[in-house]
Amino acid sequence: MAVLDDLSGFEFEDVMEDVFRNLGYENVRQADRTADEGRDVIMEEVVDGTRRAIIVECKHTGTVGRPVVQKLHSAIATFDFDGPKRGMVVTTGRFTNPAQEYANRLQQNDDPHPIELLDGEDLREIADEIGLDLYNGRIEILCDETLRPYDPAADVDAPVTEAFRDIENIEAADLPDPHSSVTFRPVVAVTADTNAVFETSVGVIHRINDRTRFVAHAERGQPQVVDEDVGTLVTENLHATVDLDAEQFGEVFDDVEERRFGQTQTEYKEWAVERLQQHHTTTVTYTGDNNVTYNKTCEPNRSDISVQSIEPVYLPEVRHTTDVQEYTYPYEYYAAGPSRVTAEDGIHQCVHCDTSGVTEMYTYCPNCGAIACSSHTKTERLEGEPVCTGCAVTERFALKTKYFYDEENLEAFREEYAAMPIHEKVMENKLLTAGGGVITAVLLLLGILALGGVI
Secondary structure (H helix, E strand, C coil): CCCCCCCCHHHHHHHHHHHHHHCCCEEEEECCCCCCCCCCEEEEEEECCEEEEEEEEEECCCEECHHHHHHHHHHHHHCCCCCCEEEEEEECCEECHHHHHHHHHHHHCCCCCCEEEECHHHHHHHHHHHCECCCCCCECCCCCEECCCCCCCCCCCHHHHHHHCCCECCCHHHCCCCEEEEEEEEEEEEEEEEEEEEEECCEEEEEEEEEEEEEEECCCCCCEECCHHHHHHHHCCHHHCEECCHHHHHCCCCEEEECCCCCCHHHHHHHHHHHHHHHHCEEEEEECCCCCEEEEEECCCHHHEEEEEEEEEEEEEEEEEEEECCEEEEEEEEEECCEEEEEEECCCECCCCCCECCCCCEEECCCCCCEEEHHHEEEECCCCCEEECCCCEEEEECCEEEEECCHHHHHHHHHHHHCCCHHHHHHCCHHHHCHHHHHHHHHHHHHHHHCCCCC
């Protein structure tokens, strides 16, 4: 099991000290490392009003045998504490059967110094409970607040219904219910002050007096500053958060996923300082006492940057997918109640070309379910309804291409066209009869007659 593999034994003790503190134990501290007498971490708990000492042996190893448990039992007996005492052995690996049997026997015999065993599997459960990063041994940020993933005054799929209202030839009420999922993504809102003065022999050449607020994605890996509109969404709604109740949101969304914060608050602070150092570094041109022009790079020191707050919160990323005949239309956005920032809009996008955006006009094709731009939308000759160029069956009549839903409609029009008087056939291409096209129309008529009245 790859758990805390890169840590030394002492580093593992440091980690477990933080773990126990986060679990709510009191007076957590480490014993003297040079002569711990089998006691790595010492802490206390209060059970039914009685304070009890807990002596912890930390073993960063693959297998722990019975001798370790026996040694700890002796160390507990000699530990100076005015009250009940118990022990705990924690390992990233596993316990041998004799070790488990020894600890179980102490429990069954009501020994005054029982010992609890925590192995690697137990550490996994603890990790989920307190946010322990099993790969670097640090305690991640824990947060149980989120921006609202939907507007409580409307249906969860209301944004999809609203988006489809812009599409011609379809009623939102006729759409199937979309599949709705939400991913709660961890972010941190950072507020920091930068105050720095840069001087030379000629005096102050540059000054920074700035308060900066930005929002960063805070999952595993290097933090990334969010887009400006997403950052505004977060900062303007930090006052209106709700509890992240996955069970409750599971009754509203088809799928719910919660991501974990990837780093500690200290690490985010260090990253923010480094980022602001880079952001505020600039090259200044000034003239010296000798009238010579100089360039100086002004980079603030870390001590010039003061992080005022790091506010963790979950940012809901909502994704709806609507299946309409042959096509699936995704619609994804970051949500904060009724406010949202669109991340992907697959509704306002032609399925046949790169045309996209809410400023374009799109039409729904009832024949195949496509949403197409004006360049890829035609009128079905027999039904008089829209049809997209992707699914339409075509044929030329009177020098003009006609569009049909299917071969059946095409065949029906062929029969209709064959029975048309000549002047009606000419009217199938209105450009020939408009304005100065009369001569062309006459020539077309002559051509029709020459071919026996059929084109």
